[in-house]
Every structure is written in structure tokens, then in C-alpha cells.
Amino acid sequence: MLTALEVFTTVVVGLMVGVEFSVAFIMNRILNALPGDSGQLGHAHGGRMLGAVMPFWYIGSLALSAVWAIAxxxxxxxxxxxxxxxxxxxSVIMxxxxxxxxxxxxxxxTPENRPEDWKEQLNRWERFHYVRVAVIIAAFTLLVAALA
Incomplete structure (x- = not known):
């Protein structure tokens, strides 16, 4: 049973790392390269979509890791x-x-209500996100090492 928990936890955290890595290094670059207001609208949509899912994924990953540590x-x-x-x-605190x-x-x-400094705010989010991605990659690496 412990082996199944270990593998399941590693896969869940690994998938989360993959999604967040993709957001940081692929999706944001694609969205930032879109013309006109399309990039900002894409960021807003992504924020709504992933913002609804990621809290459960982060807390779930943490809970699974805690159960693994105890078991x-x-x-x-x-x-x-x-x-x-x-x-x-x-990563959750960040x-x-x-x-x-x-x-x-x-x-x-929206293009009609965004603040003048919206690009600076998105750039700040991206910088924080890079650090968070490094933190969760480190966590994933430790989980993989624990399996070995």
C-alpha cells in the first residue's frame, strides 16, 4: 500500500510541476507574443481556469506528501x-x-478595466511564479529520490 501511495504522490506532484513549468516557460511566452489585447485576455482566462484548479492540486500534493511522510x-x-x-x-504560502x-x-x-500598470503586475507574477516552479521542482526531485 505504501508503494502505491509513493507512486501516486510522485505522479500527482510531477504532473503539477509539468503544468506549472509549461505555464512559466511556454504559455506565458505564447500569450505575451499575441497581438493587441489577445495576450491580456488569454492571461485573464488562464488565471480563471487554472486559479480554480491549482489550489486543490497544491493542497492535494501537500496532503499526499504528508501522508507518505507519516506512513x-x-x-x-x-x-x-x-x-x-x-x-x-x-509553495502554498508563496x-x-x-x-x-x-x-x-x-x-x-478586460481591455476596458485593466489598470495602467497591468503589464508590470503580470511581470511580477511571472517572477514569483519562476521561484515557485523552482521550489516545486525541488520538492518533486526529492520525492523521486525518496523512491530510489
């Missing part, structure tokens, strides 16, 4: 799993304090 406490790699869970806690406030504003923007 596997006396097994090899437990320290790696605990450290990965701590990094996932950091999300709540840094990224969600910007996303909550962004998802309601």
Missing part, C-alpha cells in the same frame, strides 16, 4: 519526503501571499 516514517527516504513536504508548504492576489486582480481584467 513511511521508518523507511528509507523519509527525510527526503519530509523536506519535499516542507517545500510544498512553502501562492497565497504573492501569486494569488495578483491573479485575483488579473482574472477580472
Amino acid at each position: 513511511g516514517w521508518h523507511h528509507d527516504g523519509a527525510g527526503l519526503v519530509v523536506t519535499a513536504a516542507a517545500l510544498l508548504i512553502l 501562492s497565497i501571499l504573492l501569486l494569488v492576489p495578483i491573479n485575483n486582480r488579473n482574472k477580472a481584467w
